[in-house]
Amino acid sequence: xxxxxxxxxxxxxxxxxxxxxxxxxxxxxxxxxxxxxxxxxxxxxxxxxxxxxxxxxxxxxxxxxxxxxxxxxxxxxxxxxxxxxxxxxxxxxxxxxxxxxxxxxxxxxxxxxxxxxxxxxxxxxxxxxxxxxxxxxxxxxxxxxxxxxxxxxxxx
Amino acid sequence: xxxxxxxxxxxxxxxxxxxxxxxxxxxxxxxxxxxxxxxxxxxxxxxxxxxxxxxxxxxxxxxxxxxxxxxxxxxxxxxxxxxxxxxxxxxxxxxxxxxxxxxxxxxxxxxxxxxxxxxxxxxxxxxxxxxxxxxxxxxxxxxxxxxxxxxxxxxx
Numbered sequence: 001x002x003x004x005x006x007x008x009x010x011x012x013x014x015x016x017x018x019x020x021x022x023x024x025x026x027x028x029x030x031x032x033x034x035x036x037x038x039x040x041x042x043x044x045x046x047x048x049x050x051x052x053x054x055x056x057x058x059x060x061x062x063x064x065x066x067x068x069x070x071x072x073x074x075x076x077x078x079x080x081x082x083x084x085x086x087x088x089x090x091x092x093x094x095x096x097x098x099x100x101x102x103x104x105x106x107x108x109x110x111x112x113x114x115x116x117x118x119x120x121x122x123x124x125x126x127x128x129x130x131x132x133x134x135x136x137x138x139x140x141x142x143x144x145x146x147x148x149x150x151x152x153x154x155x156x
Numbered sequence: 157x158x159x160x161x162x163x164x165x166x167x168x169x170x171x172x173x174x175x176x177x178x179x180x181x182x183x184x185x186x187x188x189x190x191x192x193x194x195x196x197x198x199x200x201x202x203x204x205x206x207x208x209x210x211x212x213x214x215x216x217x218x219x220x221x222x223x224x225x226x227x228x229x230x231x232x233x234x235x236x237x238x239x240x241x242x243x244x245x246x247x248x249x250x251x252x253x254x255x256x257x258x259x260x261x262x263x264x265x266x267x268x269x270x271x272x273x274x275x276x277x278x279x280x281x282x283x284x285x286x287x288x289x290x291x292x293x294x295x296x297x298x299x300x301x302x303x304x305x306x307x308x309x310x311x312x
Contacts, residue, residue, distance in 0.1 A: 022232065031233065038235035045235065050206075052237055053230040069232050074209040076178060076225050076243055077187055079194035079201065080307075081208060087232055112310045119310070122300040131301065139303040144278040145287065146302060147295040151236075154268045154275070 003060050005102050010046055010055040017057055017064035018046075025089045053086065058103055066090035068103050072114070080117030083110060088121075100133070122146060159216050161258050166202055166211040173213055173220035174202075181223075181245040185280065209242065214259050222246035224259050228270070236273030239266060244277075256289070278302060 010018050019039055026033035034042060045052040058066040069087040074080075085107050090100045111119040123130045134141075166174050175195055182189035190198060201208040214222040225243040230236075241263050246256045267275040279286045290297075 026233070034233065034235055038233075041235035042232070045230065045237075052228070053232070055232075069230075071230055072208070073229060073240060074201065074225075074227055074242065076198065076209070076211075077182065077190060077194075079190055079197035081201075084229060086230065108305065108310050111305075112307070117307050119305045120303065122298075122302050125299045125301055134303050137305075138309060139305050142278075142302045142304055143281040144302045145281055146278050146298045146300045147276065147290050148298055149264065149267075149275045149293075149295050151268070151273050153294060154264050 005065075005099050006059045007056050007103065007106050008059060010057060012047065014057055014064070015043055015047070017059075018042075018055060018067060021057065021064055021067045021089060021091070024091060025087070028092065056103070056106065058090070058099055060094065060099070065094040066099055066103055068107060070107055070110070072116070073120070075117050078117035081114065082118040082120050083107060083114065083116045085119065085121035104133075104137075161221075161255050162215045163212050163259065163262050164215060166213060168203065170213055170220070171199055171203070174198075174211060174223060177213065177220055177223045177245060177247070178243075180247060181243060184245070184248070212259070212262065214246070214255060216250065216255070221250040222255055222259055224263060226263055226266070228272070229276070231273050234273035237270065238274040238276055239263060239270065239272045241275065241277035251285075260289075260293075 008014060019034070019042070023033040046055055053069050053071045055067060055069045057064050066089055067087065068085065070083055070085045072081045073084045075082050088100065088103060090103070108119060123134060164170060175190070175198070179189045202211055209225050209227045211223060211225045213220050222245055223243065224241065226239050226241045228237045229240045231238050244256065244259060244263075246259070264275060279290060
């Protein structure tokens with residue numbers, strides 16, 4: 001394996017590659033891909049001067065093979081920002097070759113550069129390969145339950 | 157119970173009340189409270205022009221009895237911001253009187269006003285009163301594990 005993974009932040013010029021990878025993730029998870037309006041919001045929210053998220057693409061010989069999305073949350077106890085990794089995805093044909101590890105390491109490096117006290121993320125409880133990876137790198141699983149209300153449930 | 161809960165955003169004038177309540181929560185959760193440097197960062201990060209978090213205090217007859225901290229994360233699938241509730245805390249002597257519910261409802265309202273697609277939060281697995289409350293309001297518990305790396309673990 002001599003191909004080198006190039007990690008690039010999303011931009012006007014590679015945004016179609018980003019959408020392509022999100023659609024591949026949706027296909028893999030049998031979920032609806034973002035619709036036309038959602039794609040417009042994704043672009044506005046990711047490329048604005050004060051972006052709501054940061055996303056980076058992994059390219060191998062010019063081909064987009066994976067992406068990460070993160071943003072910064074905040075720890076009130078440390079009084080420091082936290083890098084929260086929202087998505088990490090590698091196309092099926094490119095797994096088990098260390099590219100996911102490289103993109104994860106890129107996030108850790110960003111957490112360091114940005115002065116974060118922590119890096120955090122969630123994993124689906126059935127995703128055993130991912131869980132094995134996170135345990136291997138020595139991450140701590142917290143004794144937390146994660147709850148959600150969706151906007152249809154907001155009105156009381 | 158005729159006392160009315162007043163919800164106020166943190167400011168220069170009530171910041172000491174905020175610190176007092178955070179210390180009370182640390183005590184309840186058996187965690188270390190913020191040290192002197194962390195308190196300075198908390199103030200800078202919460203009261204700056206582009207704050208890293210939003211916090212609101214609940215006052216009852218002028219006495220601070222609880223607080224909430226939230227910030228905005230992002231759902232790549234919805235392409236909408238999420239209101240993430242980091243802390244919600246009511247002093248022990250003022251629980252079971254609906255004040256937590258009122259502060260929680262305030263967050264839901266903020267999620268609505270800010271155009272969020274979701275509101276999310278975590279709860280310690282041993283915190284049964286909180287879990288009962290979240291189940292009662294119909295929130296969904298996700299099949300996720302929550303992982304963390306702390307800054308001492310960043311360097312590889």
